[in-house]
Amino acid sequence: MGDWLEQNGALLGLALLDGIASAALIFMVAVGLNLVFGVLRVLNVAHGSLFAIGAYAAASIGLFAASAGLPGWASLLALLLAAMLVGLVLGPLIEQLLLRRVYGEEPVLQLLVTFALFMILEDAQKLVWGVQPVSFSVPVSLMGTVDVPFGTDVIPYNTYQVVLLPAVAVVTLVGLALFLRRTLTGRVILAVTTDREAATAMGIDARRVYLLTFTFGAMLAALGGALSTPTASLVPGIGASTIVLSFAVVATAGLGQIEGAALTALMIGIGRSVAVTFAPELEVVVPYIIMVAVLLVRPQGLFGVVETRRV
Amino acid sequence: MLELRSVMVDIAGAPVLRGVSMTLPPGGRVALIGRNGAGKTTTLRALMGLLALRGGRVLIGGEDATSVPAHHRPRLGIGYAPEERRLFGQFSVRQNLLLPVEVLGLPRTEIARRLEAVFTFLPELATLADRRAAGLSGGQGKMVALGRALMVGTRAVLLDEPFQGLAPALALRYAEALRGLHASFPDVALLVTESNPQLLTPLVDSTYVIERGEIAHDTALGAPA
Ligand SMILES: Nc1ncnc2c1ncn2[C@@H]1O[C@H](COP(=O)(O)OP(=O)(O)OP(=O)(O)O)[C@@H](O)[C@H]1O
Numbered sequence: 183m184g185d186w187l188e189q190n191g192a193l194l195g196l197a198l199l200d201g202i203a204s205a206a207l208i209f210m211v212a213v214g215l216n217l218v219f220g221v222l223r224v225l226n227v228a229h230g231s232l233f234a235i236g237a238y239a240a241a242s243i244g245l246f247a248a249s250a251g252l253p254g255w256a257s258l259l260a261l262l263l264a265a266m267l268v269g270l271v272l273g274p275l276i277e278q279l280l281l282r283r284v285y286g287e288e289p290v291l292q293l294l295v296t297f298a299l300f301m302i303l304e305d306a307q308k309l310v311w312g313v314q315p316v317s318f319s320v321p322v323s324l325m326g327t328v329d330v331p332f333g334t335d336v337i338p339y340n341t342y343q344v345v346l347l348p349a350v351a352v353v354t355l356v357g358l359a360l361f362l363r364r365t366l367t368g369r370v371i372l373a374v375t376t377d378r379e380a381a382t383a384m385g386i387d388a389r390r391v392y393l394l395t396f397t398f399g400a401m402l403a404a405l406g407g408a409l410s411t412p413t414a415s416l417v418p419g420i421g422a423s424t425i426v427l428s429f430a431v432v433a434t435a436g437l438g439q440i441e442g443a444a445l446t447a448l449m450i451g452i453g454r455s456v457a458v459t460f461a462p463e464l465e466v467v468v469p470y471i472i473m474v475a476v477l478l479v480r481p482q483g484l485f486g487v488v489e490t491r492r493v
Numbered sequence: 494m495l496e497l498r499s500v501m502v503d504i505a506g507a508p509v510l511r512g513v514s515m516t517l518p519p520g521g522r523v524a525l526i527g528r529n530g531a532g533k534t535t536t537l538r539a540l541m542g543l544l545a546l547r548g549g550r551v552l553i554g555g556e557d558a559t560s561v562p563a564h565h566r567p568r569l570g571i572g573y574a575p576e577e578r579r580l581f582g583q584f585s586v587r588q589n590l591l592l593p594v595e596v597l598g599l600p601r602t603e604i605a606r607r608l609e610a611v612f613t614f615l616p617e618l619a620t621l622a623d624r625r626a627a628g629l630s631g632g633q634g635k636m637v638a639l640g641r642a643l644m645v646g647t648r649a650v651l652l653d654e655p656f657q658g659l660a661p662a663l664a665l666r667y668a669e670a671l672r673g674l675h676a677s678f679p680d681v682a683l684l685v686t687e688s689n690p691q692l693l694t695p696l697v698d699s700t701y702v703i704e705r706g707e708i709a710h711d712t713a714l715g716a717p718a
Pocket residue numbers: 504505509527528529530531532533534535536576654688
């Protein structure tokens with residue numbers, strides 16, 4: 183073990199940093215998926231498409247800003263703007279035109295409808311952005327690198343991924359937890375999540391809460407996508423791989439668990455990047471091995487609570 | 494204050510309420526008695542707008558409220574304590590009590606006044622205020638559900654089988670609270686359901702009996718109970 187570490191220490195460190203960076207992105211997507219499912223009770227397969235469209239929109243807006251000669255820091259704003267735009271436009275559109283019609287229907291029907299939406303958005307995305315890789319990496323070069331000490335090694339890593347992405351994820355995690363517990367709107371969302379009819383009888387307009395939550399979840403997915411843009415080259419299919427990963431995170435953590443989703447995203451993100459480094463043939467299956475192992479022992483998820491008697 | 498006129502409700506395609514008519518006068522105290530499955534809960538849910546009517550009308554304060562959405566009914570001064578309490582377990586007792594009035598957007602002073610009135614009426618709630626609702630006993634939960642209904646129910650409170658599952662001592666305490674309701678909240682009409690006719694008779698002015706989705710007797714009209 184000691185020898186192995188000595189030889190592979192830097193590689194392991196690199197894998198850990200990769201894992202943390204990708205965990206930050208997976209978390210942003212998974213937490214939105216989780217929130218939306220908790221409130222609307224619809225598992226939105228197209229959640230990954232919002233990630234993809236957020237990513238492409240960020241590239242377009244960022245490239246436009248660069249060509250317009252805006253300074254480098256504007257590229258970071260471009261990412262944020264793309265996420266807001268995609269969330270605020272597509273969120274209400276999807277909720278009002280589509281999801282609204284399937285609330286309370288059979289889960290199979292809901293899955294089919296959101297899957298159809300996923301296919302439509304996937305095609306729309308190919309129509310708008312084509313199938314050639316798109317990339318926009320200004321924010322990464324803008325922020326430079328930091329030297330991360332790891333044991334006896336020092337690993338230079340780009341600041342964007344190792345500082346900014348985790349920071350945004352932590353702010354999202356803490357901000358969301360505070361928002362849900364400390365504000366009236368947050369408590370209203372929790373009330374609808376817990377018991378829609380009781381919440382309605384308390385004067386809460388559940389339909390409005392659905393719209394709000396879905397739009398917010400869409401914005402989180404788009405933000406995850408926009409933040410992934412600077413370090414990835416965008417190709418068709420990123421939506422699908424993202425939704426599958428975030429399903430794995432939500433199922434492993436347990437529904438409704440925000441802090442749990444963060445820890446699980448870390449587990450799965452790091453698990454995957456360690457696999458990429460040391461056993462590349464396992465990359466694709468590692469998240470599901472983790473998920474299945476957890477669910478075999480704890481079917482309610484790592485942090486899920488067994489549905490307690492209603493109080 | 495509240496009136497149902499020939500209300501018909503189907504659930505899952507089967508008729509559950511078959512022309513229910515009843516009246517809760519302002520400040521009145523009415524019991525709705527019926528066996529398990531008779532349609533008591535469905536009647537209250539219909540009053541709260543929580544399910545669609547196949548026929549009939551709901552009047553609130555003399556005005557047709559049939560098409561008023563459920564989430565607007567608390568605004569009309571109707572408080573509802575559902576069967577099984579249905580508190581929000583992750584919130585404190587205080588947060589549970591405040592939720593409906595905060596949603597209404599009442600001024601702080603009015604919210605404080607109402608909370609004070611509820612704490613005066615049910616002093617045990619003041620001591621429980623900071624406890625998480627999930628940790629309450631069944632009886633404590635029923636008290637909180639009553640308090641929560643009173644926070645918005647300035648004109649009427651609807652209590653669905655509040656005595657169900659209460660230990661005898663708690664049932665006595667709850668009955669005592671209900672007896673004092675009129676003195677503390679004289680404008681608030683009370684509609685309470687129960688399967689055991691004996692339990693409520695001393696607490697109310699009139700009684701409706703529901704059987705298989707129809708009103709069978711009604712002492713309000715002087716029929717034999
Ligand atoms: N969700 C539902 N699906 C199918 N049938 C239902 C549903 N809810 C109620 N019913 C039926 O409607 C009828 C009336 O139910 P309701 O709950 O109003 O009765 P209740 O008088 O409140 O009974 P209890 O004393 O058991 O609370 C019952 O026959 C019940 O089986």
